Amino acid sequence: MIMTKLRDVLEYRLPYLVISIDLPFTLNDDVVVDIETTGLDYVSDWIISYGYVVRDKANVITLAFGDIGKFSTFCRGLTKLLKKSGFRLWAWYKDFEEEFLGVKFNELQLRPYEKEEAALSFGFDPPAKGEDVPKLWREWCKYGDVKALRKIALRNLYDIVIEAASLARHKLYRVINGAD
Numbered sequence: 001m002i003m004t005k006l007r008d009v010l011e012y013r014l015p016y017l018v019i020s021i022d023l024p025f026t027l028n029d030d031v032v033v034d035i036e037t038t039g040l041d042y043v044s045d046w047i048i049s050y051g052y053v054v055r056d057k058a059n060v061i062t063l064a065f066g067d068i069g070k071f072s073t074f075c076r077g078l079t080k081l082l083k084k085s086g087f088r089l090w091a092w093y094k095d096f097e098e099e100f101l102g103v104k105f106n107e108l109q110l111r112p113y114e115k116e117e118a119a120l121s122f123g124f125d126p127p128a129k130g131e132d133v134p135k136l137w138r139e140w141c142k143y144g145d146v147k148a149l150r151k152i153a154l155r156n157l158y159d160i161v162i163e164a165a166s167l168a169r170h171k172l173y174r175v176i177n178g179a180d
Contacts, residue, residue, distance in 0.1 A: 015063065015064050015065035015066035016061050016062060016063060016064055017060075017061075017062040017064050017149055017150070017153050018059075018060070018061055018062075019058075019059070019060040019062075019153055019154075019157050020057060020058070020059045020060075021057070021058050021157070021161075022056055022057060022058075023053065023056045023057065023058055023161065023164065023165075024056075025056065025164075025165070025168045026055050026056040026168075027053055027054070027055060027056070027164060027167065027168060028055065029086065029087055029088055030087065030088045030090055030167060030171075031052055031053060031054050031082050031087040031088070031089055031090065032052065032053045032090045032091070032108075032160055032163045032164040032167060033050075033051070033052045033079060033082075033089055033090070033091050033097055033101070033105070033160075034051045034052075034091065034092065034097070034156060034159040034160045034163060035047050035049065035050055035051070035075065035096075035097060035100055035101070035156070036048055036049035036051075036062075036130075036133045036152050036155060036156050037100060037133070037134075038068075038133075038134050038137055039134050040096075042099035042100045045134075046068045046069065046071070046072050047071065047072040047075045047100055047101075048062065048063050048068065048071070048133075048137055048152065049061070049062040049063070049133075049152050049153055049155075049156040050062075050075040050078065050156070051156035051157060051159060051160035052078075052082070052160060053160050053161070053163075053164040054082070054087070058157060058160050058161050058164065060153050060156045060157045060160070061075075062149065062152055062153040062156065064140075064149060072100075075100075075101065076100075076101050076102050076103070079101045079102075079103045080102075080103055083103055083104075088106055089103065089104075089105045089106060090105060090106045090107070090108050090163070090167055091105040091106075091107065091108065091163075092107075092108045092159070092163050094106070094107035094108075108163060108166060108167055108170075126155055126158045126159075127150075127151045127154040127155055127158060128151040128152070128154070128155045129155075130155065130159075132151075132155075133152055133155060136148040136149070136151050136152050137152060140152070
């Protein structure tokens with residue numbers, strides 16, 4: 001099960017918390033990206049966690065220490081590099097990622113309930129709600145609450161795994177039904 005493996009892959013590589021897991025499927029030339037931020041306004045808020053799936057590897061980089069502005073710049077640069085390398089970029093909330101990362105995305109245009117169905121098929125709930133991330137970030141910054149930082153990273157991992165699985169399922173459905 002994916003969640004039991006997480007204890008083995010959570011690493012603190014100062015100034016980041018890094019998670020990397022192998023997935024049982026591949027996205028080939030597609031990359032799913034998801035970010036966690038300090039809020040919803042790309043002008044005044046910052047990226048604090050960057051998750052992406054390349055081929056069959058899910059990766060999350062969460063800021064633990066250091067310059068939050070430089071981390072946001074790093075995330076924008078990584079996204080531009082992925083796009084420049086020929087990958088097709090996908091995001092569930094395309095407009096949100098585009099505003100923060102400054103790159104055009106394809107939108108995962110799936111039925112609204114598909115993300116929830118995919119999550120149920122993995123048999124686990126998200127470690128935190130998306131709207132809880134800014135509060136968790138404040139707890140990390142103010143009190144050094146490591147559990148709060150881990151929840152942010154695991155929320156990001158949960159999102160990219162579910163979104164990548166949804167994209168893979170959608171592509172398989174199209175192939176089986178002769179749409180591609």
